[in-house]
Amino acid sequence: MLLLVGGxxxxxxxxxxxxxxxxxxxxxxxxxxxxxxxxxxAQRMIAGVESFPLLAVPFFILAGNLMNIAGVTGRIYAFALALVGWMKGGLAQVNIIGSVIFSGMSGTALADAAGIGTIEIKAMKDHGYPIDAAVGVTAASATLGPIFPPSLPFVIYGMMANVSIGALFMAGILPGVVMTVLMMVTVAIFAYRRGWGSDTPFELRRLAEAAGEVLVVAAFPLACYLLVQLGLSINVAVGIALLLLIAVDWYFDFSAVMALMTPIILIGGMTMGWFTPTEAAMAAVIWSLFLGLVRYRTMTLRTLAKASFDTIETTASVLFIVTAASIFAWLLTVSQAAQLFSTFIFALTDNMWVFLILVNVLMLVVGCFLDTIAAITILVPILLPVAAVYGINPVHFGLIMTLNLMIGLLHPPLGMVLFVLSRVAKLSVERTTMAILPWLVPLIVALILITFIPAITLWLPTQMGLIR
Known part of the structure; x- marks a missing residue:
């Protein structure tokens, strides 16, 4: 084992x-x-990528790329600006709300940082915010991408841990809300201490328009329910409600209603059993194509080809990591690394909470060095059996692992979000790192809450009958 890990x-x-x-x-x-x-x-390496849930990977990556080129990011930004831009530190709050919405489409922190993050940093810089503040809040909000459903890390974790991906998706909603609130409070504190004002005047009309878009989206499930009560089948009711929504959106020319519908369609479809989480990735691609080619008409063959090639490149790198990590993790198992680790942990403590503290410290360190997909593939076979002995729910453990690894994306030596934002903001890696440090505080607080209050993670999937 020493040769394997040391090498x-x-x-x-x-x-x-x-x-x-x-x-x-x-x-x-x-x-x-x-x-x-x-x-x-060779068979172990092939088996690592020969998995139905992994089919979601290229489709979620493609959906995120299509959303970027379809102009959806700009519409989401405009919607968030109308909703919270009038607050103190308005554009920083817009940054967070925009990331919350975009996370329901992309499933990755990198797509969030490179897509809507690019718009947000430029806007904050143009409005006089320090570039460090713009980069910091963008980095922190990008971590929401894999916490709110859909989520690529949840797909990989679910495959490795043999856990329901649908349960993981639902489990991420409340932790995502907690993280959002903590980040918005942090912005409010910074705004008070640094004298940040609002960035758009308070206009009741614009706020009413934004609120109206939210109400239109919220009316969709209500319309479905009422139509079912009138005796229509659920499929017919959803079809009619969707056609009504499209007609209303076209008539009033809303800026973001159809984009806001993306997470509703994905989560609703999985909840109703119309498609599995893997098939939801394909649904996200189809919806992205509808928005870009039909609703907004912003896609061209050139941009579509670019999104496809970017997807192929990213998918190839992800699957290469999964393949290499599969044989590496298998050899760790053969060399009894899991048993050795279990013995070591049990010798240290028999307390579940102490174990979780040790795991958090371990994964925060690992997240600094390993790619998220590689870390999940390697660590799950080692840590999950030990967590099971302590009675930790695997869904809860998956949230803890994912959030730790998302925080790892924000700092050196291998933090990919760090490098993306460094390039976008044209800052050195060192200065970008220092800009991000203060924004780690709300993320660490969220991690502590999610770790030590399992109900934040488990309440929603339990209520939906996805876990016991």
Missing amino acids: FLVLMLIGVPVAVSMAAASVLYLVIYGVAPDIIA
């Missing part, structure tokens, strides 16, 4: 990509110790 760490520290480091260390371990024939190793 991986050495290769990674000298600058070899994470996936290549894992694959090379695994091959070296196999050659020296001969624990399995070459064909078995």
Whole structure:
């Protein structure tokens, strides 16, 4: 085991990509110790990506890319500006609300940071906010992407832990709300201390328009319910309600109603059993194409091709990491790393809360060095069996792991959101890191609450009958 883990760490520290480091260390371990024939190793690598839930990965990535090129990000930004731009520190609040909405479409922190984050940083800078504040709040709000459903890390975790992805999606809603509230409170504190004012005048008309869009979206499930009560089947009721919504949106030319409908369609479809979380990814792509080609007419063949090629590139890198991590995690299991870790932990403590504190510290460190997908694939087979002994619900554990790894995306040496925002804001990595540090406080507070109050995570999926 020392050769396997040590070889991986050495290769990674000298600058070899994470996936290549894992694959090379695994091959070296196999050659020296001969624990399995070459064909078995190849089969394990193929089995790592031969999974139905993994089909969601390319489709969620494509949906996020399509939303970016369809002009949806600009409409979401305009909607959030009308809703909260009049508050003190208005554009920082807009940043958070925009990320909440966009997270219901993209499922990744990187899509959030690179998409709507680009608009938000430029707007905050143009309105006189320090560039450090713009980068910091954008980084913090980007972590909401994989917490609110849909979520790529939840898909990978659900596959590795054999946990319902639908339950994970529902479990992320309340923690996402908690994180949003904490971040908005943080903005209010910064606004008070630094004298940030509002960025748009309070206009009752604009606020009423934004509130009207929210009411139109909220009326959709109500219309479905009323139509069902009139004796229509649920499928017919939803079809009629959706046609009415599209007609109202076209007539009044709302800026963001159809974009706001994305999470409603995805979550509602999964709740009604029309499609699985994996199939929901395809539904997200179809809805994105409808918005870009039919409703907003902002897509061209050139931008569509670019989104497709970007998706292929990102998907290939994700699946390469999953493949390499699969053989690496299997060798860790063969070398009894899980048993050794269990023995070590049980020798330290038999208290569940102390174990969770140790896990949080471990994953906060790991998140600084490993890609999110690689970390989940490697750590789940080691940590989840130990968590089960302590009686920790695997859905709760998945939220804790994902949030830890999202925080890891914000700081060096391998924080991908850090590097994306550094490039977008044209700042050095060092200055970007310092800009993000104060915004880690609400995230750490959220992590503590979610870790030590399991009901925040488990109440909603329990009420929906997804877990016991």
